[in-house]
Amino acid sequence: MNRISQRDAFFDRLYEIARKDRDIILVSADMGAPSLDKFRKDLASQYLCVGIAEQNMITVATGLTLSGKKVYTYAIMPFATLRCYEITRVDLSIMNLPITIIGVGAGFSYDDSGPTHHSTEDITAMRALPNMTILNAADSTMAAAFADLSYQAAGPSYVRLDRQVLPTIYDQRTDFSGGSIQHKTGKDITIIATGNMVHNALEIANKLEEQSIQAGVIDLYRLKPINAELLLKQIGDSQRVATLEEHFLDGGMGSAVIEVLVDNDVAIPVKRFGIRDRYYYAYGGRSNIQSLCRLDVNSVTQDILRLGISTEPEELKITR
Amino acid sequence: MNRKIAAELEKKAGHIRRQILDMCVEAGTGHVTSSFSCVEVLVALYHGGIMRFNPADPKWEERDRFILSKGQASPVLYAILADVGFFPQKALGSFCKADGMFGVHLQCDVPGVEITAGSLGHGLGIGAGMAYAARMDNKNHMIFTLLGDGECHEGSIWESAMFAGHHQLSNLIAIIDRNQLCVTDFTENCVRLNPLDRKWEAFGWQTAVIDGHSFADIFSALGEVRSRQDSPLVVIANTVKGKGVSFMENAALWHGIAPKGEQAEMAKMELKRGAS
Secondary structure (H helix, E strand, O other): OOOOHHHHHHHHHHHHHHHOOOEEEEEEOOOOOOOHHHHHHHHHHHEEOOOOOHHHHHHHHHHHHHHOEEEEEEEEEHHHHHHHHHHHHHHHHHHOOOOOEEEEEEEEHHHOOOOOOOOHHHHHHOOOOOOOOEOOOHHHHHHHHHHHHHHOOOOOEEEEOOOOOOOOOOOOOOOOOOOEEEOOOOOOOOEOOOHHHHHHHHHHHHHHHHHHOEEEEEEEOEEEEHHHHHHHHHHOOOOEEEEEEEOOOOHHHHHHHHHHHHOOOOOEEEEEEEEEEOOOOOOHHHHHHHHHHOHHHHHHHHHHHHOOOOOHHHHHHHHH | HHHHHHHHHHHHHHHHHHHHHHHHHOOOOHHHHHHHHHHHHHHHHOOOOOOOOOOOOOOOOOEEEEEOOHHHHHHHHHHHHHHHOOOEEEEEEEEHOOOOOOOOOOOOOOOOOOOOOOOOOOHHHHHHHHHHHHHHHHHHHOEEEEOOOOOHHOHHHHHHHHHHHHHHOOOOOEEEEEEEEEOOOOOHHHOOOOOOHHHHHOOOOOOEEEOOHHHHHHHHHOOOOOOOOOOOOEEEEEOOOOOOHHHHHOOHOOOOOOOOOHHHHHHHHHHHHHHO
């Protein structure tokens, strides 16, 4: 099992790309990473630290990009996105410039750092921006692939990386061009998860199976633009959908999925699992915070079981 | 400087002011006073030979970059870009019209315009990024950024000022249109900016304080900037908001407003008299 962090996987791959394309510039708001030490040392002229100044990070990145550079910006997620949001809106979204914002610290991954460092609104905020592509990594293989996807992007991208080392679920041959990946099909319910919650979803599906509920799992990693055609195909004939995200429910991934369903006239019951409109000053690790907001595997499993899913075959229901 | 050239440029400034007024009166909107305060600076840059550009090739790689960070002054830039040939003059007549190519705030798809602006506090950092890239690539073009003084209330300006000072971006020139007014009041009543020059000095910039309506002053500060070394340069251009129309000068009331009816006629008369 690969035990590299998403951040190191991303930067290791970016390092390889940047060695070949010397127009790549990495602009950091005073954030480090073990893998960045190599980048800073070997590609010193392609690394620029602007200090803890996220607004200037984005405007300088814009000036570099307008001068022909391929720029990546890097900070902890709430600061990379929300601190400089209006500047990103004008310089990246309105001007449609191919800059990649790398945010580290999805959801509660900066667990003990408290709500200032939890990233629970960024999906809502960033998916409001036209032209933006949002990529949310579930494991390190995917994170490395995001370095390539963002390098090829014609417009702005936002890459969400988890801070914690998560198990690897994808192999090197996985195709990440589609936008979502189906892990299991399930006629009773399909759990659509994103980022670290894909791991929870896989466990939840196994637990549901023990209760004779067939649950599918989809990793929706490209949150904007959503590949609606592929997602609907993956949901298929499943009787219900559950969405699972370590992010506020308001405007998050679950909201985006509902929009896809409604806009395509798909009438299917949906249950959203996410963080309910409050901040957590809670410590003792990420799993503790997940339990408090009922996003842990057991809570979500119980809540799905409470939905009263009928596992009877359709023909029995008709003859009854 | 040569008196004849100064007279020519003053004549051009008068012409540009009349065009700005016509554009905004016709549209019934536009930031007339914010445009009037920086007419001489832009005329010096574009008509006075300070900047290198090519209207036939707006994206010419060797061009100097002009960033109008105070994007509400778009009428002055549009009038000048049309005057030097980036697009036909008739485009000015459709300012803010349904069939027009531009509106109140600056947009990057207009030939000769580098960035979209209107939201303040963006242009200096973008200019700093451009200056940094030019130095990386051993390019010798210059980056000129025009800021409003009210814009200097934005914290992002000072992040970028610190960055440019630290990196000694000598190819970056900031010009502050110091007309003393922000939107609702004088800057010094709102939140004090002075001593503005010493603030910039403390951030690592060379400073020059000039009369922003005097071509002699503008050329003394910007005439020989290509050989600069060691630090970015800020030119604090003392100006009058609404310069050229007596009842609009120094009046916060006129921010973002185009005169109508009788006042529009009075303004036109004053500008015409000024030209004679």
